[in-house]
Every structure is written in structure tokens, then in C-alpha cells.
Amino acid sequence: MLPQTETSGDRVARLERRLQRERRAREEAEWLLEAKSLELYNANSHLTALANDLEMRVLDRTHELEVSRQQALFLAERDPLTTLANRVSFARDLDAAIRTAQAHGGSVQLLFADLDRFKEINDTYGHAVGDAVLLEVASRLSTICRGTEMAGRLGGDEFGVICITPVESERARQIATEIMEAMSKPIDCGRLQLIVSCSVGFANFPRDASDSPTLQRFADVALYHSKSSGRSTWTEFDDTMAAELHSRQGLEVELRAAVAAGEIEPWYQPIISAESNRIVGVEALARWQHAERGLILPGLFIPLAEESSLIVELGRAMIDRCCQEIHPLIRDGRLDYVSINLSPRHLRSPSVVEQVLKILARHDFPPSALQLEITESLLLFDFEQAEQRLSQFRTRGVRIALDDFGAGYSSLSYIRRLPLDVIKIDRSFARDISDDRQSEAVVKAIVQLAQALDLQIVAEGIETESQAERMTSCGCSIQQGYLFGRPMPLNELMRHLKAKGS
Structure with missing residues (x-):
């Protein structure tokens, strides 16, 4: 049997069906492509959010570490109670002050101040009151200091003051007198009003000592002299004390x-x-x-x-x-x-x-x-x-x-x-x-x-x-x-x- 000849109408219908299949295939491909694009977009957005979150966490942790480092540096340099320079920092600053005085021809006056019978306050009223007293003493010392002068807490109830002055300056005597006056005023400790006296000794570079350790020792000798003389006074180191110390x-x-x-x-x-x-x-x-x-x-x-x-x-x-x-x-x-x-x-x-x-x-x-x-x-x-x-x-x-x-x-x-x-x-x-x-x-x-x-x-x-x-x-x-x-x-x-x- 001979095949029938395709009419023009059939051919048009066939082509239309083919076109429809291609259109549906294209639409499905476009939909699939759009879905995949959306999926990729969502995934990328999630990854971006994760990356941003991770970055923020890294930044936060970096900040925390920096704060901790700064706090560690602060604690290494400062007394935790009074925030004054601690003994290590104070000694380093004293060395620097002496180098400055050597370079510019000035002097360094070092004062040591020690509270009189401070342990009685701790034993009688407790350490909370003792800490309040130390805080107020530190505040008064900081108020007395001016310019580049620096106060420090050297441990317990002992404080120090460093000042760089001209060679013939009387600043150390002035500071010692001001400390005596400041300590004569009552310290408010809540329900208590305490008067805490102190003893002061000081020495001078280069007049008394040629280096930091010797200057500290001589200031301490002067402080000891104040305490042995009845406390609540100040003493300036002199040659007589040097001879006594040697003896x-x-x-x-x-x-x-x-x-x-x-x-x-x-x-x-x-x-x-x-x-x-x-x-x-x-x-x-x-x-x-x-x-x-x-x-x-x-x-x-x-x-x-x-x-x-x-x-x-x-x-x-x-x-x-x-x-x-x-x-x-x-x-x-x-x-x-x-x-x-x-x-x-x-x-x-x-x-x-x-x-x-x-x-x-x-x-x-x-x-x-x-x-x-x-x-x-x-x-x-x-x-x-x-x-x-x-x-x-x-x-x-x-x-x-x-x-x-x-x-x-x-x-x-x-x-x-x-x-x-x-x-x-x-x-x-x-x-x-x-x-x-x-x-x-x-x-x-x-x-x-x-x-x-x-x-x-x-x-x-x-x-x-x-x-x-x-x-x-x-x-x-x-x-x-x-x-x-x-x-x-x-x-x-x-x-x-x-x-x-x-």
C-alpha cells in the first residue's frame, strides 16, 4: 500500500506540535534554570551571612583580646586598688627620670611616704576600711603631684613620688609638707572619720646618689629616720645619714x-x-x-x-x-x-x-x-x-x-x-x-x-x-x-x- 502524501494542513499541524514541545521544553529549562539560580542565590546569601557572622565574631574576639591585652598591660603597670604606678613601673619611671636629668642637667627628687600604724586600721576596722583609706591617700597624693610628677604605690601602705626639678629646687620639701597637711585632714570612711598620719623621707639625685638603687636606698633610710624620730614628720637625707648607714x-x-x-x-x-x-x-x-x-x-x-x-x-x-x-x-x-x-x-x-x-x-x-x-x-x-x-x-x-x-x-x-x-x-x-x-x-x-x-x-x-x-x-x-x-x-x-x- 502506498504511503499517503502529507497534506499541507497536516504538515502545519505537525510543525505547530513540534513548536509547542520546544516551547514547553524551553519554559521548563528556563524554570529549572531560574530555580537553580534562586537556589544558588539563596546558598550564596547564606554563605555570605555565615562569612559576615564569622567576620564579626573574629572582629569581636580580636577586640576582646585587645581589651584583655590592654588590661593585662595596665595591671602589669598599675596597682589594681589605687591605679597608681606599681613598684615595677615606678622603678622603671625612676630610671627614665634619672636619664632625663642626666641629659638635661636637672635633678630627681624621690620621696617615700609610709602610713603610720596602718595595720591597726585593718585589724580594728577591717580591710574594706583599710582599702578606703589607701584609695583616699592615693587620691590626695595624685592631687599634690603636678606636671610630670608621678605618684606610685610601692606595696602595702608605702607610696612614692618622683619629680624632675632644677638642681637647686625645694620641690621635695614642698611636697613633703603638703603630704603632712593633706594627711592631717580626716578621711571619710562611711560612718567613720579617720585621721591617718604618715612619715616621709626623701633623697636627691645627683646630690645624694648617682644611680637609682642608691637613691631608693637613701630615701628609705630617710623614711626610717622619720619613723624612728616619732613618726608624722618628714626627713631629708644628708651626709650624716650616709655615714650612719655605712657604719x-x-x-x-x-x-x-x-x-x-x-x-x-x-x-x-x-x-x-x-x-x-x-x-x-x-x-x-x-x-x-x-x-x-x-x-x-x-x-x-x-x-x-x-x-x-x-x-x-x-x-x-x-x-x-x-x-x-x-x-x-x-x-x-x-x-x-x-x-x-x-x-x-x-x-x-x-x-x-x-x-x-x-x-x-x-x-x-x-x-x-x-x-x-x-x-x-x-x-x-x-x-x-x-x-x-x-x-x-x-x-x-x-x-x-x-x-x-x-x-x-x-x-x-x-x-x-x-x-x-x-x-x-x-x-x-x-x-x-x-x-x-x-x-x-x-x-x-x-x-x-x-x-x-x-x-x-x-x-x-x-x-x-x-x-x-x-x-x-x-x-x-x-x-x-x-x-x-x-x-x-x-x-x-x-x-x-x-x-x-x-
Whole structure:
């Protein structure tokens, strides 16, 4: 059968169908392309958002790190409480100031200021009040400083001021005077109004020192001079202090050798019972018989030992020698006890109790025959630690005496808490009791306090019969002083006891 011939109409229809298929295919392709484009657009937008978010996070973290770095740099340079320069930054700025002065022919005046008895504020009112005081002191120092002058907190309650001046400037004296005036104004601590005095010492470059370490040491020497002169004053370093410092440094070296060689020896001062006229005990006092300088009294070398921490070794050596020398007198009943001073620094030594107990055991010395004397200055340090150490001594039979009672900052709360056996009344009361009714009344009050707390009373500084009689009439029959004997070496003590019939 022959194929039919396609008509023109069929051909047109066929072409139209083909065109429609192509149009649908193109539309589907365009739709698919648009969908894919939209999908790619959305994906790209999401990636862009993620990238932007990541970038923001990176920027935020970078900012945080920079802030942390700046804070770390600040803390490395500044005191965190007062924001003044800290010790490290202050020392570096002092070096820079000296270089500037060297280059331009000026001078650097360095002041050290130290608050007087600041620890009492912390102990009495708490560290929050102490911090408030430090903040206000820092603010007042910053107000005093002008221009390129800089204040810093060097640690604790010690501050410093650096100023670059012309060579003949009196600026350091002016600053010291302004500090004294500023500290005379009360510090507002909420409900408290506190007046905090301070001591100031200063030195000058290049007049006094040629470098930073020496300048700091000389300013510190001047500060120490202010404190030893009664506090609440300022002192300018001079050549006399330089000579004293050189002498002290030489003496310190000799003292260390003397302690190591056992050249510091105890001298003994009698303690008597006025009722029986018997020597009941002796107080051991350190003496240094120097080969060239002669007899050196403790007022000169004990502070040196305290400053150099040699006092711990010296204290141990004194206790050891006293127990060795006095033991025969205790054993034979010629004395009841020996009283030995224990410095605050020695008491803070972690091994002090163990040290003393070993000494007692080595000499077979009865603990009840050893009396350790502490001073009220001990109360300005770590009272809790002191109370713990003294309690350890007390539980082992060692007697504890509070020396110079009434001369400092006696606190009844401290007296009640401390494990004491004896109160030694300061010699100033004996000096005034003959012609001062107030002193007599105070002594009677102290005796009544001691009796209420079951403590023994010893009166120090008795030099006349009248003083002895007055003290006895006040109820204080255990006495010590030149009237009964000055401090003496062991051989003289033996003769003295024999003369007294002991």
C-alpha cells in the first residue's frame, strides 16, 4: 500500500506540535534554570551571612583580646586598688627620670611616704576600711603631684613620688609638707572619720646618689629616720645619714659573725619578791662585748638584728645559752625562773615552738622555769598567729609575760585572749609613782585587772626605796630595777646570789 502524501494542513499541524514541545521544553529549562539560580542565590546569601557572622565574631574576639591585652598591660603597670604606678613601673619611671636629668642637667627628687600604724586600721576596722583609706591617700597624693610628677604605690601602705626639678629646687620639701597637711585632714570612711598620719623621707639625685638603687636606698633610710624620730614628720637625707648607714652596714656584718661565734652573751637582772626579799628570777638581756668597740648595748644591735632577720638566730642562741647557764641554779632551787625576750619576728618563725622545746629537752630544763617575754608591738602583727603560738608554749608549761604593759596600745580584749601568766608594768609608772597620784591610781587599776585575770604582776624600773614601797602598797610585790641590781654577767650573778643568801 502506498504511503499517503502529507497534506499541507497536516504538515502545519505537525510543525505547530513540534513548536509547542520546544516551547514547553524551553519554559521548563528556563524554570529549572531560574530555580537553580534562586537556589544558588539563596546558598550564596547564606554563605555570605555565615562569612559576615564569622567576620564579626573574629572582629569581636580580636577586640576582646585587645581589651584583655590592654588590661593585662595596665595591671602589669598599675596597682589594681589605687591605679597608681606599681613598684615595677615606678622603678622603671625612676630610671627614665634619672636619664632625663642626666641629659638635661636637672635633678630627681624621690620621696617615700609610709602610713603610720596602718595595720591597726585593718585589724580594728577591717580591710574594706583599710582599702578606703589607701584609695583616699592615693587620691590626695595624685592631687599634690603636678606636671610630670608621678605618684606610685610601692606595696602595702608605702607610696612614692618622683619629680624632675632644677638642681637647686625645694620641690621635695614642698611636697613633703603638703603630704603632712593633706594627711592631717580626716578621711571619710562611711560612718567613720579617720585621721591617718604618715612619715616621709626623701633623697636627691645627683646630690645624694648617682644611680637609682642608691637613691631608693637613701630615701628609705630617710623614711626610717622619720619613723624612728616619732613618726608624722618628714626627713631629708644628708651626709650624716650616709655615714650612719655605712657604719650600720659594717656593724651588721660584724654582728652576723658575732652571733655565729657565740659572742653575744646574756647578762642577768634580778627579779625580787619585796615580801621575802628573795631573788625569785632573772631577766636575760643580750650584751655584745666587741673586741674594738667595747660593750655594745642592745639598743644598737637588736634593731640591726630585727631588720636583717638575724634576730631569729640570735634569739635561739640566747635561749640555748640561758638554759645551759641557769639550769644549775634552777635545779638547786636558788632561782625559780629565767625570763627571756622573744621578738615578734622570732615568734612568727614557723619552727619557734619546736626550737625552744628541743633546747629545753637538750638541757633538761623544766618548761615552767622558762618565761618568754613579748611586747605590745606583737599585737600590731598577726594576732591570731601569735595567739596560736603562745598557746602552744603555754600548753607545754612555758610561762608567757607581757612586757612594758601600759606604754603602748594596751587592749583589754587582747589581754583577755592572750595566754598570759605575767604582766610587767612599764618602768614609766615606777618613775612617776612617787609624786604622781594618777600613776599610782593606774598601777592599782592594773593590779586589780591582773588579779581578776589571775595574772602575776611585775613592776619594772624600780630605782628607789620610795618607788619600791609605793609599788608594794599598790599590790605589786614582784619588782625589778637598778635598786635590786643592774644586768650582770653570770659570774657576778653567782656572787650576787651568794651575797643575798640564795
